[in-house]
Amino acid sequence: MKSEIKKFIYLAAAFLAFYYMPIESVRLHKAAIEALAMMHEYAREHVLLCLVPAFFIAGAISVFVSQQAVIRYLGSKAKRWVAYSVAAVSGTILAVCSCTVLPLFAGIYKRGAGLGPASAFLYSGPAINVLAIILTARVLGLELGIARAVGAIIFSVVIGLLMAVIFRKEETERQEAFAEMPVPESVRPLWKTTLFMFFMIVFLVFANWAAPRIPVGFWAAAYSAKWVIAGIALLLTVLSSRFWFSGEERSEWYGSTWGYALQVLPLLFGGVLVAGFLLGRPGHEALIPGAWVAALVGGNSLFANFFASIVAAFMYFATLTEVPILQGLIGAGMGKGPALALLLAGPALSLPNMLVIRSIIGTKKTLVYICLVVVLSTAGGIMFGTLFR
Numbered sequence: 100m101k102s103e104i105k106k107f108i109y110l111a112a113a114f115l116a117f118y119y120m121p122i123e124s125v126r127l128h129k130a131a132i133e134a135l136a137m138m139h140e141y142a143r144e145h146v147l148l149c150l151v152p153a154f155f156i157a158g159a160i161s162v163f164v165s166q167q168a169v170i171r172y173l174g175s176k177a178k179r180w181v182a183y184s185v186a187a188v189s190g191t192i193l194a195v196c197s198c199t200v201l202p203l204f205a206g207i208y209k210r211g212a213g214l215g216p217a218s219a220f221l222y223s224g225p226a227i228n229v230l231a232i233i234l235t236a237r238v239l240g241l242e243l244g245i246a247r248a249v250g251a252i253i254f255s256v257v258i259g260l261l262m263a264v265i266f267r268k269e270e271t272e273r274q275e276a277f278a279e280m281p282v283p284e285s286v287r288p289l290w291k292t293t294l295f296m297f298f299m300i301v302f303l304v305f306a307n308w309a310a311p312r313i314p315v316g317f318w319a320a321a322y323s324a325k326w327v328i329a330g331i332a333l334l335l336t337v338l339s340s341r342f343w344f345s346g347e348e349r350s351e352w353y354g355s356t357w358g359y360a361l362q363v364l365p366l367l368f369g370g371v372l373v374a375g376f377l378l379g380r381p382g383h384e385a386l387i388p389g390a391w392v393a394a395l396v397g398g399n400s401l402f403a404n405f406f407a408s409i410v411a412a413f414m415y416f417a418t419l420t421e422v423p424i425l426q427g428l429i430g431a432g433m434g435k436g437p438a439l440a441l442l443l444a445g446p447a448l449s450l451p452n453m454l455v456i457r458s459i460i461g462t463k464k465t466l467v468y469i470c471l472v473v474v475l476s477t478a479g480g481i482m483f484g485t486l487f488r
Contacts, residue, residue, distance in 0.1 A: 130376045130386035137375030137415070138368065149199040150364070152303040157206035158356030159299065162348065163292050164210065170277055173212035173220075183256050186219035187227065197416070197452040198367055199303075200224035202359045205459050211277040214270050214460070215263025218468060221456070223255035225446040231422065233318075235442065238422050242487050243435065247442045250479045254443060258471045265467055287343060295339045301332040363455050370451025374415045393428055399436040399484030401477070407437035408476040411445030412469060413453075421445050436484020444476035 121127055160169075171177060172185050200221060208217040227248070236244025263270060306329040311318040321328075340349060379385030396407045416424070425438055448469065457465040 126384075126386060129384055130379070133379040133383055133385040134372045134375035136383070137380050138371050140380065141368075141371045141415075145198065148306045149303070150202070150360075150367075152299060152306065153199045153202045154356045154359045154363075155352075156296070156299050156303065157202035157359045158352050158354075159296060160203070160206035160210055161355045162352045163295065163344070165292075167211075169207055170211040170274075173207060173216040174274060174277070176274065177213070177216070179260075182213065182216040183219050183259055186216040186259065187223045187252060187255050189220055189223070197225040197447055197449045198455075201363055201367075201452065201455045201459075204456075205359060205362070208459060211274075213263060213274065214266055214464070215259040217259075218262040219255045219259030221468075222258050222447045222472065223251070226251040226255065226443065231446070235422055238426060239429070239438070243439060243442070243483075246439050246479075246483050246487075250439065250443050250483075251447075254472075254475050254479070257475065258468070261471055262464070262468060266464060291339070291343045295336065295343065298332045298336040298339060302329050302336060305329040305332065362458060366454040366458060367451045370449070370454045371415060374413065374450045378410075378414045393432060396428065396437040396441075397432045397434055399434045399481065399488070401481065403434055403437045404440045404477045404480035404484070405473070407433075407440040407480065408444040408473045411441040411476070412448040412473055413450045414445060415449040415451060416445045434484055435487055436480040436482075438480075439483045440476045440480030443479050444472055448472055 173182050203224065204217060204221045207220065208214075212220075232244055232248045232251075235247050305321070305325045308322055308325040310322055340352075344352070375385065377386050379389075392406075392410055396403050396410075421442060425433070425441060428441075429438055453465060453469060456468065460468075
């Protein structure tokens with residue numbers, strides 16, 4: 100009966116929304132166009148080279164990576180400094196956006212990683228992006244770049260530890276269930292599985308290597324060779340999967356990959372449409388005027404930092420786009436504290452990201468994770484704004 104009432108409420112709300120929709124409103128038209136435009140950009144720039152490789156990596160983790168290995172390094176009984184170091188370092192190496200990290204997070208979590216280390220990985224993947232931090236320092240100033248790097252590293256560990264403490268009872272029961280599962284015999288040397296995973300990660304990283312703002316040095320050289328390196332990595336991935344794994348194992352891998360895609364993509368696409376409708380793409384107006392946001396994040400008040408964290412948490416930032424967005428907002432009067440709060444909350448969260456996380460760890464854990472990111476980002480912004488006025 101309750102489910103029927105809930106369905107009726109949803110239908111009634113949808114009916115009223117469409118009935119009273121100001122269909123002649125120019126802003127509503129712009130918002131609808133922005134939703135489609137953001138979905139168009141997302142489909143072209145992030146699905147084939149970001150999400151698809153991430154799905155294959157997540158599927159490979161589920162099928163080829165020993166569950167005992169995941170538990171050993173990321174489980175609740177692993178040494179904390181080992182588990183959180185592995186989680187943070189993995190995120191730094193991958194340097195993915197808040198959506199690409201989701202299949203990888205789902206893969207290690209379902210394979211037995213503790214909630215704490217898995218949450219640290221979930222935050223560190225998009226937040227501790229070395230190239231983005233360097234770009235922040237170059238464009239927005241050394242102080243903000245260093246603060247972003249230090250804050251992101253500390254927050255990844257703190258968020259993971261707090262998630263583990265808050266849900267320690269549930270995590271204990273979950274880890275006990277993993278401990279009772281039989282340990283399968285290894286069918287191939289560890290180095291083969293490690294190399295296979297390495298080839299896929301190299302492809303993911305270099306296929307998405309962004310053009311440097313200043314075309315000199317290592318980053319420029321890596322960008323010029325990105326497709327050669329990515330192509331070699333893809334070829335090695337195909338060859339190693341063909342010669343090192345049986346047809347049955349490959350079929351299981353494809354099935355697991357498809358399962359992650361079915362779980363993540365519908366929620367992700369829905370979230371991108373909603374985010375585009377409300378906030379629009381960088382530099383484009385949608386339902387919520389950008390001037391409102393700029394006016395509310397000036398100074399270094401608690402509200403300004405909190406508002407910057409909340410808006411950043413719901414808005415979708417493609418990798419590196421947060422820097423030019425912030426450049427414009429700072430020019431419009433944004434304070435230094437709220438700027439850092441946006442940098443700490445924005446890359447790690449987004450509305451599409453939240454919807455998928457909820458499907459993996461549940462509503463309660465997702466809400467706590469979001470609150471931790473927002474609260475810590477707000478606090479970090481206030482501290483930074485106080486020290487560097």
